[in-house]
Amino acid sequence: MGFSTDAIHVGQEPDPATGAIVVPIYQTSTFVQEELGKHKGYEYARTSNPTRAALECNLAALERGRFGFAFASGMAAINAVMSLFKVGDHIVAGHNLYGGTFRLFERVLRDSGLSFTYANTCQLEEVEKAFRPNTRMLYLETPTNPVMEITDLAAAARLAREYQVVLGVDNTFMSPYFQRPLELGADIVIHSTTKYLNGHSDGVGGAVILNDAELAARLKFIQNAAGAILGPFDSWLVLRGVKTLAVRMERHNVNGLAVARHLEAHPRVEKVYYPGLPSHPQHELAKKQMTGSGGMLAFETGSLENARTVLKSVRLCSLAESLGGVETLISHPATMTHAIVPPEERQRLGITDGLVRISVGIEDVEDIITDLDQALAKI
Ligand SMILES: Cc1ncc(COP(=O)(O)O)c(C=O)c1O
Numbered sequence: 001m002g003f004s005t006d007a008i009h010v011g012q013e014p015d016p017a018t019g020a021i022v023v024p025i026y027q028t029s030t031f032v033q034e035e036l037g038k039h040k041g042y043e044y045a046r047t048s049n050p051t052r053a054a055l056e057c058n059l060a061a062l063e064r065g066r067f068g069f070a071f072a073s074g075m076a077a078i079n080a081v082m083s084l085f086k087v088g089d090h091i092v093a094g095h096n097l098y099g100g101t102f103r104l105f106e107r108v109l110r111d112s113g114l115s116f117t118y119a120n121t122c123q124l125e126e127v128e129k130a131f132r133p134n135t136r137m138l139y140l141e142t143p144t145n146p147v148m149e150i151t152d153l154a155a156a157a158r159l160a161r162e163y164q165v166v167l168g169v170d171n172t173f174m175s176p177y178f179q180r181p182l183e184l185g186a187d188i189v190i191h192s193t194t195k196y197l198n199g200h201s202d203g204v205g206g207a208v209i210l211n212d213a214e215l216a217a218r219l220k221f222i223q224n225a226a227g228a229i230l231g232p233f234d235s236w237l238v239l240r241g242v243k244t245l246a247v248r249m250e251r252h253n254v255n256g257l258a259v260a261r262h263l264e265a266h267p268r269v270e271k272v273y274y275p276g277l278p279s280h281p282q283h284e285l286a287k288k289q290m291t292g293s294g295g296m297l298a299f300e301t302g303s304l305e306n307a308r309t310v311l312k313s314v315r316l317c318s319l320a321e322s323l324g325g326v327e328t329l330i331s332h333p334a335t336m337t338h339a340i341v342p343p344e345e346r347q348r349l350g351i352t353d354g355l356v357r358i359s360v361g362i363e364d365v366e367d368i369i370t371d372l373d374q375a376l377a378k379i
Contacts, residue, residue, distance in 0.1 A: 003062065003177060004246040011057030012239065023054040025236045047224045051232040055239045056207075059197070062176040062242070063189050065209040067216035069223050070235055074172065074192025075100055076228035077206030079108075081168060081188060083222045084215065085136050087113030092130045094121045094140035096149060096349050098170070098192075099338045101141075121151040122282070124159055131163050141170040142179075143286075146298040146333045146357040147350045148273040150282040153289050157185025166215075172196070172324070177249040178292040182211060193230075195324030196294075199241040199248050203234045248326065251362040252295030258365045259358065259372070263299050268376045270354075271300040295360040296323060298333070304353035306379045307332055311356065313375035316367055323359035328368050331357050 001009070012023050026049055033039040042048055052070050060068030071077040078101055085091070093105060095118040105116045119126040121140040138160045142151040153169065160167035168188040169181035175196040181189050191197055193205035207230075210216055223229060230238070253276070260274035272279075275286035276293030286293060301307045310330075311319050317330040321337060331337060333351050341351065360368060 006061045007058070007245050008243050010061040011054040023051055023236065023239060025232045026050045027232050045232070046227050046229055049229075049232050049235070051239070052230055052235040055230070055235040055242075058239060058242060059176075059191070059193075059207050060209050062245075063171070063182055063209040064176075064180050065182045065189065066211045066213070067209065067219075069208045069216075069219055070193070070230035070238070071206040071208070071223070072228045072230055072234075073204045074170075074190070074194060074206035075104060077190050077192070077208050078104060078170070080219060080222050080226060080228060081190060081208055082109055082114065083226065084166075084218055085114055088134060089113075089136045090115045090117065090132050090134045091137045091139055092117050092119055092127055092135055092165075093138075094142075094144065094151070095119055096144040096147065097139075097141055098145050098172075099340045101170070103340045120149075121156060122149050124152070124155055127156070128159060128163075131165070135163065135165050137166045137168055139168045139170075141173065143173055143275055143296070145173065145337065146273070146296070146355065148275050148280070148296065148298065150275060150285050150289075152285055153179075153181050153184040153186060160187070161185070173296050174290055174292075174294055175245060175249055175324075177245055178253070178294055179290045182209065184289060187212060187215070193238045194322065196249065196252075197242055197245065197324075198238045199245065199325060200237070201322065201325035201327065203237040205230045205234050205238055248362055249292065249294065252360060253292040255362060255365040255368065256293060256295040256297060256360045259360050259368055260297050262369050263297075263372070266373075266376060268301070268306075268379050269299050270302050273298040273350075295362075296357070297360065298355055298357045300352065301354040301356055301376075301379065304334075307354050307356050309378050310372075310375045313378045314371055315374075316363065316371040317358065317375075323357075325359070326362050328361035328363060328371075329359040331359075333357050 031042040056068035117130040119130040167186045189209045191207045264272045274297040317328045
């Protein structure tokens with residue numbers, strides 16, 4: 001069925017015990033068995049829980065994948081995916097990942113024997129040069145955070161297939177409503193459900209969706225063995241959030257474009273990064289592989305002082321990490337989400353001290369614009 005119908009119904013049959021239309025929160029650690037080896041499909045809630053199972057089924061459908069797995073956070077999801085690899089394996093990763101992902105790779109997984117090379121995945125020649133005989137995965141985000149660079153997913157998938165490496169895509173920024181990497185040839189999709197999927201800034205979670213049955217069996221094993229599962233209440237919150245994903249994303253998109261256009265014309269703003277603007281260098285590619293541009297954008301104020309003034313002066317926009325909630329959040333990547341990235345690398349990526357990121361919410365857009373205008377007037 002259509003995306004919105006799936007979002008509301010897949011995995012969410014009326015409760016077989018009571019007819020409840022909403023999947024109940026099965027807040028239980030274990031399930032009573034009738035006799036040895038005879039149970040109703042659930043034994044212990046780390047292995048499987050009906051609320052989590054409903055969410056996993058739902059998210060798989062939305063990404064048009066066969067298997068879904070829900071984790072305690074986006075980072076737990078990424079860590080579980082990386083557990084598919086072993087000592088000596090090499091991963092080529094996008095050069096502009098979420099700072100926490102970079103930290104996991106460099107400060108945790110490198111010590112466990114994986115190696116990483118970072119490449120600009122918008123330039124697939126760079127990726128190809130980075131491949132080695134022991135490369136097992138190409139891992140990327142598109143659009144990137146916060147400068148919104150776009151990787152051609154279909155071309156990246158062709159390259160990955162040619163070199164027999166797994167293509168993993170963090171699809172947090174777009175959500176499956178605007179971009180479905182599996183349909184473009186990716187092998188694994190990852191989400192921080194903390195963001196658009198939950199959508200209400202009231203839960204931390206992660207998800208992995210994939211098609212390959214063998215990889216899925218290994219990931220299911222890792223999910224149970226390592227145990228970083230999403231709890232029943234948090235699973236329920238994401239299920240509830242996802243029901244309105246389509247309408248929320250439409251509004252994020254309308255508001256995002258309106259704010260981007262306004263800032264682009266603003267005399268105090270030097271540059272705006274938003275794939276929905278024709279001035280974005282990859283606007284055509286964005287239109288090809290995404291059905292909208294969403295609510296994430298960044299803009300250049302010119303200096304740390306200017307950025308500080310804007311962030312201190314906003315009233316409606318909240319100064320906070322995270323993104324993808326109904327409320328507009330504003331942040332300073334250089335000292336917040338990307339503080340872990342070395343300063344020279346940040347400069348190279350365009351994450352300057354004057355860069356401000358906005359997760360445009362679904363409030364009345366005139367109010368968001370008025371707030372930004374009064375803050376920019378203080379520069
Ligand atoms: C693109 C992206 N991936 C992964 C994560 C990590 O997710 P979580 O904070 O749910 O662990 C984030 C968090 O901001 C993110 O922005």
